[in-house]
Amino acid sequence: xxxxxxxxxxxxxxDAEAGPAAKLDVLTLLxxxxxxxxxxxxxxxxVHASEESYxxxxxxxxxxxxxxxxxxxxxxxxxxxxxxxxLVLQRIQLMDALRNxxxxxxxxxxxxxxTMKHIIMLSTAILESQQQAREMEEKLxxxxxxxxxxxxxxxxxxxxxxxxMKKQKKELASMEVGEMLEKIRNNLQKEKEMTTLIQNIFxxxxxxxxxxxxxxxxxxxIVLQLEKNVSFL
Amino acid sequence: xxVVRPFDKLPALNxxxxxxxxxxxxxxxxxxxxxxxxxxxxxxSIHLATSLPLPSERDHLRPRIDLIAFMIDIKSxxxxxxxxxxxxxxDASFFLxxxxxxxxxxxxxxxxxxxxxxxxxxxxxxxxxxxxxxLELEGIRVATAQRLLRMLQIxxxxxxxxxxxxxxxxxxxxxxx
Numbered sequence: 147x148x149x150x151x152x153x154x155x156x157x158x159x160x161d162a163e164a165g166p167a168a169k170l171d172v173l174t175l176l177x178x179x180x181x182x183x184x185x186x187x188x189x190x191x192x193v194h195a196s197e198e199s200y201x202x203x204x205x206x207x208x209x210x211x212x213x214x215x216x217x218x219x220x221x222x223x224x225x226x227x228x229x230x231x232x233l234v235l236q237r238i239q240l241m242d243a244l245r246n247x248x249x250x251x252x253x254x255x256x257x258x259x260x261t262m263k264h265i266i267m268l269s270t271a272i273l274e275s276q277q278q279a280r281e282m283e284e285k286l287x288x289x290x291x292x293x294x295x296x297x298x299x300x301x302x303x304x305x306x307x308x309x310x311m312k313k314q315k316k317e318l319a320s321m322e323v324g325e326m327l328e329k330i331r332n333n334l335q336k337e338k339e340m341t342t343l344i345q346n347i348f349x350x351x352x353x354x355x356x357x358x359x360x361x362x363x364x365x366x367x368i369v370l371q372l373e374k375n376v377s378f379l
Numbered sequence: 380x381x382v383v384r385p386f387d388k389l390p391a392l393n394x395x396x397x398x399x400x401x402x403x404x405x406x407x408x409x410x411x412x413x414x415x416x417x418x419x420x421x422x423x424s425i426h427l428a429t430s431l432p433l434p435s436e437r438d439h440l441r442p443r444i445d446l447i448a449f450m451i452d453i454k455s456x457x458x459x460x461x462x463x464x465x466x467x468x469x470d471a472s473f474f475l476x477x478x479x480x481x482x483x484x485x486x487x488x489x490x491x492x493x494x495x496x497x498x499x500x501x502x503x504x505x506x507x508x509x510x511x512x513x514l515e516l517e518g519i520r521v522a523t524a525q526r527l528l529r530m531l532q533i534x535x536x537x538x539x540x541x542x543x544x545x546x547x548x549x550x551x552x553x554x555x556x
Contacts (some may be wrong), residue, residue: 174420181537181539183539184536184539184542185390187536188542192385192472
């Protein structure tokens with residue numbers, strides 16, 4: 147047994163061994179084996195745990211990134227609002243100073259007052275001019291609108307005229323065709339009548355010549371053909 | 380060495396190391412002697428420190444620390460502050476059962492200058508058991524030494540089937556009840 151010793155520095159260490167050197171019998175060896183198994187298990191569990199924590203790190207990094215972005219955006223907003231507020235405050239201060247100066251009612255303040263009046267006059271003039279400009283713009287817009295409407299109406303009329311002309315042409319063409327058809331039909335009628343007449347004459351000639359047309363097969367075919375009415379063809 | 384880590388060194392065969400951290404050096408000495416007097420069948424090395432971090436120049440000589448016992452004297456506010464400052468230099472994985480708080484001077488609550496609530500909270504926050512004892516008394520000192528020794532055996536992995544973490548959970552459950 148060694149007594150614990152203090153060492154320089156914040157830490158002190160003492161070592162002591164448990165009794166005499168352990169006898170190396172089977173039981174001790176078995177116990178040592180179990181100890182080492184347990185220690186190995188603990189170490190491997192620790193290694194495993196530290197390996198498993200990597201995805202967590204990635205997620206954490208992402209989280210930190212997004213939070214950083216959010217915070218930066220917030221900071222930007224706060225900065226802008228702060229600037230605006232500073233501006234407003236400065237204006238208020240300026241106004242207050244001016245008001246106090248005006249209240250003093252000396253030469254300087256009179257000058258300021260005159261300048262302010264001048265500014266007001268100019269501002270009203272600007273406002274009036276702007277009003278006029280706006281009215282003129284409105285008029286211009288009206289005129290433009292009217293012109294557009296007229297243009298559209300003209301386009302429509304042109305389209306109508308075009309379609310009417312097309313119709314007329316079509317009608318004209320159809321009328322010409324009709325006349326021709328009428329003529330052809332008349333011709334056909336005449337021819338048909340003539341054919342019928344010739345058929346009848348021919349038939350009467352054959353019958354009148356007292357030939358036995360039934361004996362000759364070609365003559366028989368001709369006579370039978372003459373029986374057909376041409377107008378029904 | 381800024382942070383003490385429980386698994387950055389290999390364990391030595393059949394041996395265990397305990398680190399006692401506390402501002403009262405004589406009490407540490409007494410407790411260390413009591414632990415050494417106990418009968419045991421493995422090599423034990425006791426390291427005494429008034430505060431953490433440990434100096435880095437002797438780091439290669441130091442074995443793997445298996446258990447850290449923070450000693451708090453309820454008669455001295457400084458001891459609690461000292462422990463709280465030292466806790467920052469302990470790796471988080473140590474708090475998986477390898478840390479315990481030793482509160483001494485419980486027999487003289489009349490002179491108590493530390494809020495017991497703060498100590499109780501310390502154990503809760505760091506997930507570590509709090510042992511109450513009176514190291515000035517011989518019997519209780521021996522009993523405390525035995526308790527520490529048993530815990531050390533578990534923390535060093537000498538007890539098959541019981542790890543420091545499971546033991547810590549067991550202790551915490553009994554404390555909650």
